[in-house]
Structure formats: structure tokens, C-alpha cells
Amino acid sequence: MALVSEFLGQLTLSYGGKEPKFPTVVPVRDFDRAKDAARIETAIKTKGVDEQTIIDILTRRSYEQRREIAFEYERLAKKDLNLALKGALSGSLEALMLGLMKSTTEYDASELKASMKGLGTDEETLIEIVCSRSNEELVEIKKVYKDMFKKDLDKDVAGDTSGNFAKLLLALVQTKRDEPSNVVDYQMIDEDARSLYEAGVKRKGTDVATWISIMSQRSVPHLQKVFDRYKSYSPYDMKESIRKEVKGDLEKSFLTLVECFENRQLYFANRLSEAMKSKGAKEKVVTRIMVSRCEVDLMKIRSEFKKQHKRSLYQTIAEHTKGDYQKALLSLCGGDD
Numbered sequence: 001m002a003l004v005s006e007f008l009g010q011l012t013l014s015y016g017g018k019e020p021k022f023p024t025v026v027p028v029r030d031f032d033r034a035k036d037a038a039r040i041e042t043a044i045k046t047k048g049v050d051e052q053t054i055i056d057i058l059t060r061r062s063y064e065q066r067r068e069i070a071f072e073y074e075r076l077a078k079k080d081l082n083l084a085l086k087g088a089l090s091g092s093l094e095a096l097m098l099g100l101m102k103s104t105t106e107y108d109a110s111e112l113k114a115s116m117k118g119l120g121t122d123e124e125t126l127i128e129i130v131c132s133r134s135n136e137e138l139v140e141i142k143k144v145y146k147d148m149f150k151k152d153l154d155k156d157v158a159g160d161t162s163g164n165f166a167k168l169l170l171a172l173v174q175t176k177r178d179e180p181s182n183v184v185d186y187q188m189i190d191e192d193a194r195s196l197y198e199a200g201v202k203r204k205g206t207d208v209a210t211w212i213s214i215m216s217q218r219s220v221p222h223l224q225k226v227f228d229r230y231k232s233y234s235p236y237d238m239k240e241s242i243r244k245e246v247k248g249d250l251e252k253s254f255l256t257l258v259e260c261f262e263n264r265q266l267y268f269a270n271r272l273s274e275a276m277k278s279k280g281a282k283e284k285v286v287t288r289i290m291v292s293r294c295e296v297d298l299m300k301i302r303s304e305f306k307k308q309h310k311r312s313l314y315q316t317i318a319e320h321t322k323g324d325y326q327k328a329l330l331s332l333c334g335g336d337d
Contacts, residue, residue, distance in 0.1 A: 019134060022265075022299040024334030027062040036061070037072035040081070044088045051093065051324040054085070059331035063103050063295060070101060092283040092325040099291035107292055108133065109145040112153065116160040123249045125288070126161070130169050131256035132267060134220075135177040142173065164208045165249045171216035172257075178219040185222070192218065193229035196241075201234045206245040215257055223261045265297055269305035272313065276320040286321070286329065294332045302337055312337040 036057050043050035058066060070081040077084065085097050099107050108129055115125035133141065145153040154173045161169055192214050199210035215223065227238045234241055242254045259267040268289050275285035293301060305313040314336040317329045 019136065021295070022297045023295045024298040024302070025059065025062060025294040025332060027065055028060055031061070031065050031068075033065070033068040033072045034076075036065075036069045037076050040069065040073060041077050041084075044084050049088045051089065052327065054089070054097065055093075055324060055328045055331055058097055058100050059328055063100075066101060092287060093323075093328060095284070096287045096291060096325065096328050099287060103144075104292055104295055105137070105140045105144045106148065108137070108141050109148055109153075111288055111292070112141070112145065113149055113156070116156050121160045123161075123165075123252075124285075126157070126169065127249065127253050127256055128271065128285075128288070130157075130172050131253050132260045132264060134264075135175050138173065138175050142175070161249075163250075164212070164246075165253060167209070168212050168216070168250065168253050171212050174216075176217050178217060178222065180219045180221045184225070189222065189225045189229050192222075192226045194233055196226070196230055196238070197233040200245045201236060201241050208246065208250070211254065215254070220261050227258065227261070263304065265300040266304040266308060268293060268297075268301045269308055269313070272301070272305065273309050273316065276316055281320045283321070283325070286317075290329055290332045294334075298332070298334070302333065306337045 039053055040057060043053035057069070061069065073079075073081040073084070082098060082101055085101070086094065089097055102110060111125060112129055115122040115129075129141075130138070142153050145151070149156075154170055157169050157173055158166060195210055196214060199207035214226070218226065230238055230241075236244060238258050239255060242251060242258065246254060256267065259270075272286060272289055275282040275289075289301075290298070302313045305311075305316070309316070314330060314333050317326065317333060321329055
């Protein structure tokens with residue numbers, strides 16, 4: 001069955017339209033928002049808070065259902081569910097639960113906002129979100145960002161970054177990427193591959209502008225073929241070339257882009273693996289990927305994780321996290337492989 005759904009997913013992908021989804025969190029059948037809201041209210045009022053019930057409900061409902069629960073909760077308890085959760089929970093569990101109360105796009109937008117707030121920019125988050133989201137997702141994120149914060153995402157990015165790093169992020173945020181075409185343009189593939197080579201490895205210094213325009217404007221299937229063709233010009237593949245030519249945040253951004261063009265779910269799987277391996281698991285990164293992808297493609301991230309790391313994502317979470325936070329992550333993960 002998995003193969004059939006994979007095939008159908010690919011089918012919808014190749015004929016334009018929305019990207020196929022591979023969620024681990026789906027709407028629950030026989031949904032009863034009044035019952036859920038009442039159970040959450042009881043759990044919050046319990047001495048010492050009954051986290052398990054809150055986790056069981058909120059991690060196993062779709063965003064639309066969570067929204068209905070919040071609506072019902074406010075009617076019942078006469079208070080805002082977000083505020084109630086803030087009061088009842090703390091730390092990483094609180095961050096995860098509050099993340100689930102936003103839609104995927106609202107969550108991405110608020111993570112971007114938080115990465116640029118106050119002193120110092122959290123470049124890692126900025127790079128992860130801007131460079132890994134599809135054109136379609138970025139279009140939505142920009143709209144929602146404007147609604148939520150009354151500011152333009154590109155203006156905030158421009159105000160918080162500089163140099164070629166800023167130019168690359170802004171080119172991506174402008175969402176000028178071509179739609180995938182059913183016609184393969186071999187001449188353009190060859191020209192782009194040669195341009196990337198001549199702008200980097202072939203010359204002294206790097207013509208970063210050329211790299212930016214090709215990587216921010218061409219469709220993903222086209223770029224996959226370009227990187228393949230690139231190897232016939234350059235002694236190094238695209239990722240090796242990036243490492244040789246640029247450094248710092250610009251290097252990280254280009255590498256993230258190329259990894260996501262090649263296999264986006266593998267990129268997220270590797271990010272999760274690194275975040276959990278680091279001492280004192282980088283819980284922010286783990287939370288962000290699990291929350292932002294659980295209704296998008298976490299099922300596929302899980303299978304890439306298992307293939308790449310020879311252990312399931314489920315077992316890795318069980319080993320590197322603890323307590324109620326661990327329970328919530330395992331529930332979002334949706335099962336062992």
C-alpha cells in the first residue's frame with residue numbers, strides 16, 4: 001500500500017498542483033470537540049496537571065480539530081486555551097503544545113519572526129525555514145506573516161541580514177521560482193550547469209549573483225538535472241563546490257537548498273538526527289521540525305530517517321529525550337518503523 005500511495009503522490013507532484021502530503025497526524029474519526037475540551041479543562045485543573053491527557057488529545061488531532069477544541073474550550077472554561085496551556089505547562093512541552101495550536105504556516109511565520117526578534121539573529125532557524133520550504137509554502141508564509149505581524153517578511157529579513165547571505169534569502173523570499181514543466185529543456189540544463197561552474201570553481205573568486213539567480217529561480221526538477229549535468233563540467237559535485245567556494249551562513253544556505261532540492265525529507269531527517277545527537281538534544285530544532293512537518297511529510301521523513309540512520313526516528317527520540325516532552329514527540333512521530 002505504501003508503494004501505491006508513494007506512486008500516487010509522485011503522480012500529483014509531476015502534474016503540478018499541490019504537493020502530496022505524507023502526514024503522521026491526521027484528523028481523528030468520531031471527533032467530539034466538546035468532550036475533548038472538557039477533558040482538557042479537567043486535565044489542566046488537576047492538581048499537578050494531567051499532562052498525559054493533554055498530550056493524547058492535542059497530538060492526535062489535526063490542526064482544524066485543535067482549532068475547534070480551542071473554540072469549544074473558550075466557550076466552556078471562559079478562557080483562552082493558549083493562555084491556559086501556558087499556565088499549565090512549561091519548557092519544551094509548552095513550546096511544542098503551543099506550536100500545535102497554530103497552523104503549519106502560522107507556526108513557520110512565528111518561528112521566522114522569533115529568529116529575527118531582539119538582539120542577534122538566529123541564522124540557523126532563518127536558513128532552515130527559508131531554504132527548505134517550497135515556493136508554494138513560502139508564498140503562504142509571506143501572506144500569513146503579513147497578517148500576523150503587520151510587516152513584510154522580506155523587509156524584516158533585509159533588516160536583519162547582510163551581504164550575499166541577505167541577497168540569497170531575499171531572492172528566495174521573493175518566490176520567483178519557475179513551476180515544474182513537463183518539457184525537459186536540455187539546452188537550458190546544460191547552460192545552467194556551465195554557468196554554475198564558470199561562476200565558481202572555474203574562476204578565481206565566486207560570482208555569487210549567478211548562483212543565487214539560478215538556484216532561486218529554476219524549478220526543482222530542472223535543478224536536479226542541472227546538478228547532475230554539473231558533474232560533467234566540474235571535478236567537484238555541487239555540494240563540494242559550495243564548500244570550496246563560500247563560507248559561513250552563505251555556505252549553510254546553499255547547502256540546505258541543494259540538499260532540499262535533492263531530497264527534502266532526507267534533509268529534515270538529518271537535521272533531526274544531528275539535533276538529537278548533540279549534547280542536551282537541541283530541543284528547539286527537534287520541536288520545530290516535528291511540529292512543522294507532522295501534517296505535511298513527517299511519514300516520509302521517518303522512512304528517510306530509517307534508511308539513512310539504520311534506526312527508526314521513534315527509537316532515536318525515545319533514546320535522546322525524556323519525560324512528557326518525549327511522550328508528545330513520540331505521539332507526533334506516530335509509530336515505530
